[in-house]
Amino acid sequence: MKTVFSYIKPYKFPIIVALVLMLIELSVELLQPLFIAKIIDDGILNEDANVIWTWGAAMMGMAILAFLSGATNSFFASHASQSFAYDLRNALFTQVQKFSMETFSRFPAAGLITRLTSDVTMVQNVLFMSLRIMLRAPLLVVGSIVMAFVVDPYMAMFLVIGAPFLAIFLYFMVKKGVSYFSLVQVRLDRVNRVIQENLQAVRLIKAYLRGAYEASRFEQVASVLRNDTTKALRIMEWILPVLLFVMNMSLLAVIAFGAEEIRTSNAEIGDLVAIVNYAMRMTGAFSMFAFIIMAYSRAKASAERMEEVLLVNEGLEREVTTGKFEPIKYGEITFENVSFRYGNKGQPVLREISFHVKSGQKLAIMGATGSGKTTLLNLIPRFYEATSGSVKVDGQDVKEWSLESLRQAIGLVPQVSLLFTGSIHENLGWGKEEATKEEVQAAAIQAQIHQSVEGFAQGYDTLVGQKGVNLSGGQKQRLSIARALVRKPEILLLDDSTSALDVKTEASLWEALEKEKATMLVVTQKIRTAKGADAILLLHHGKVVGYGSHVELLEQSQLYREIVASQEGGQENA
Numbered sequence: 001m002k003t004v005f006s007y008i009k010p011y012k013f014p015i016i017v018a019l020v021l022m023l024i025e026l027s028v029e030l031l032q033p034l035f036i037a038k039i040i041d042d043g044i045l046n047e048d049a050n051v052i053w054t055w056g057a058a059m060m061g062m063a064i065l066a067f068l069s070g071a072t073n074s075f076f077a078s079h080a081s082q083s084f085a086y087d088l089r090n091a092l093f094t095q096v097q098k099f100s101m102e103t104f105s106r107f108p109a110a111g112l113i114t115r116l117t118s119d120v121t122m123v124q125n126v127l128f129m130s131l132r133i134m135l136r137a138p139l140l141v142v143g144s145i146v147m148a149f150v151v152d153p154y155m156a157m158f159l160v161i162g163a164p165f166l167a168i169f170l171y172f173m174v175k176k177g178v179s180y181f182s183l184v185q186v187r188l189d190r191v192n193r194v195i196q197e198n199l200q201a202v203r204l205i206k207a208y209l210r211g212a213y214e215a216s217r218f219e220q221v222a223s224v225l226r227n228d229t230t231k232a233l234r235i236m237e238w239i240l241p242v243l244l245f246v247m248n249m250s251l252l253a254v255i256a257f258g259a260e261e262i263r264t265s266n267a268e269i270g271d272l273v274a275i276v277n278y279a280m281r282m283t284g285a286f287s288m289f290a291f292i293i294m295a296y297s298r299a300k301a302s303a304e305r306m307e308e309v310l311l312v313n314e315g316l317e318r319e320v321t322t323g324k325f326e327p328i329k330y331g332e333i334t335f336e337n338v339s340f341r342y343g344n345k346g347q348p349v350l351r352e353i354s355f356h357v358k359s360g361q362k363l364a365i366m367g368a369t370g371s372g373k374t375t376l377l378n379l380i381p382r383f384y385e386a387t388s389g390s391v392k393v394d395g396q397d398v399k400e401w402s403l404e405s406l407r408q409a410i411g412l413v414p415q416v417s418l419l420f421t422g423s424i425h426e427n428l429g430w431g432k433e434e435a436t437k438e439e440v441q442a443a444a445i446q447a448q449i450h451q452s453v454e455g456f457a458q459g460y461d462t463l464v465g466q467k468g469v470n471l472s473g474g475q476k477q478r479l480s481i482a483r484a485l486v487r488k489p490e491i492l493l494l495d496d497s498t499s500a501l502d503v504k505t506e507a508s509l510w511e512a513l514e515k516e517k518a519t520m521l522v523v524t525q526k527i528r529t530a531k532g533a534d535a536i537l538l539l540h541h542g543k544v545v546g547y548g549s550h551v552e553l554l555e556q557s558q559l560y561r562e563i564v565a566s567q568e569g570g571q572e573n574a
C-alpha cells in the first residue's frame, strides 16, 4: 500500500482542506443533539419560547454551515482523488514501458490492463469516499461516544460495551475481504483476457464456426467471476447485521438504564434523548462501515496488485552504460560465439553463433520454423541479452551502447505487422519524430506502397484500422517496412516481412532496397530472396549449419540443397 499511497503526497493541500471541511460538517452533526437537549430541557419543559427560537436559529445557522462545508469538501475531494488516480495511472504506464521482454511474459497483457483501469479506479474511489464519507463514519462513532460521555457518562457506558467485540470482528473481516477481493481481481483479469483474445481473433472464430464455443468459454470465466464476487460479498454481508445487532442491544440497554436514571432523578429527559440520538447516529455510521470495509478491502487488494507492477526492479530494461547518446555510424554487426536461452532453465535456443556482416551488406537468415531466427534478431536491439558470447555493433558490445543509441540506429520490421490507430501518415512517421511529408512519401515509394496509398480517397490521411480502411496483409507489411525506412536506420532487421507480397512487388521492393545504405538482416523462407543477399546464414536447431553465398551453400550444405529443391524443383542445382 505504501508505494501506491505515496502518490497522494502532492495533493496534501486539497486533502487537508477536504478533511477540515469534513470535520466542520461532522462537528455540526455532533452538536445538533446537544442543541436538541437544550431546546427540550430549557425550552419545551420550561416553556421558554426565547430559548427555543435562539437555539433553533443556531441550529439553522449550523445546518447552512454544514451544507456549505459539504459542497466545498466534494470539490476538493474529487480534485485530489482524480489527480491521484491520473498520476498513479501514468506511473504504472511509464513503469510498464520500462519492462524487459522477460518481465512482459510474467505479466499477461489482460492483467496489466485491469491494473491500469479497474484497480486504479478502485483505489481512486476509496480515496474520494475517504475524503467525503469514509472518515466520517469512524469519526462519527468516536465523536458520538465522546459526546455521549460528556452528556452522561453512566448511560454512555452502555454504548461502548460491545466495542471490543466489534473491533476484533471487523479486523478479521478486513483480512478476509482483502484475500477474497484479490481473487476477484484475478478473475477479472481472466475475463479481460478472454475478451481480448476473442476480439483479436474475430475472423478466425467466424471461419471456424467457434462462436458458440467462445461464448461458452466466456460464460465459464464470467461465471467464475460472478461466483467469487458473490462469495466475497457474502462474507461482507455479515458485517452489517452483526453491527446493527450489537448497536441495537446497546441502545436497549441505554433506554432501560436511562429510564431508571430519570425515575431516580439522576438524569434529565433531554440527556436521554441526546444519548439515544448519538446512539442512532452511531448506528447510521456503523451501517456505512459495512460498505466502507468492503470498499477498503477491494482497494487494498487493488493497491497490492498495482504495487507488484510499481515495485518491479530487476525486470526493467537497464542502461548498463552511462546511457550517453552516441550515434552508431556504420551498422556493422558481429556475433561472437553467441548462445542464448529464454529464462534460466531450458535448452539453449541459439548455440555458439558466430558471423560478421559488414556495413551496408545484406545477410539472409534461413532455417526451419523454430530454429531461432527471430531470437537471433532480438539480440541486436537488446530485447534479450546473450547468455554467453558477444553481440557487437560497430565493434562494440550492444551492452556498451546506450539503449537509445542502439535502438535509434535500428529499423525493425516484425513478423506480424502492427499498425496503430491513426492516419497512414501518422503510422509511417511514428518511428521518427517530426518526419516530414517528403520523408514519409520517399519511404513509402521505396517500400512499394505509395501507389496504393495514393489510390485511397484520403491518401496519406486515410485512417487505419476499425474506423478507416482495412488493409490487406501485403499492404500492412509494406507500410511496416516504410515505417522502418523513414527512420533512415543504419541497421534494418526484416523478420519474414515480405511473406505476403506477390513475386513482382517483392522483386521491385528488393530492387528499391538495393539503394539502402543500411546493413540488412533479412529472415526469409524464400530462396529467391536469399539469393539476392551478400551471404546466407542457415540455422538448424539454433546452430549455424551453413554460411556463404547461394552458390557456396549449394556446394556445402545438403540441407540448403533440400530447401532449394523443395522450392525450385531442383532447377537451381543445374
Ligand SMILES: Nc1ncnc2c1ncn2[C@@H]1O[C@H](COP(=O)(O)OP(=O)(O)OP(=O)(O)O)[C@@H](O)[C@H]1O
Binding pocket: 105, 342, 349, 367, 368, 369, 370, 371, 372, 373, 374, 375, 376, 415
Ligand atoms: N519468449 C519466449 N520464451 C520462451 N521460448 C521462446 C520464446 N520465444 C521463442 N521461444 C522458443 O525459441 C525457439 C526459437 O524461436 P524463434 O521465434 O526464434 O524461431 P524462428 O526460427 O524465428 O521461428 P519462425 O520461423 O516460426 O518464426 C522456439 O523453440 C520457441 O519455442
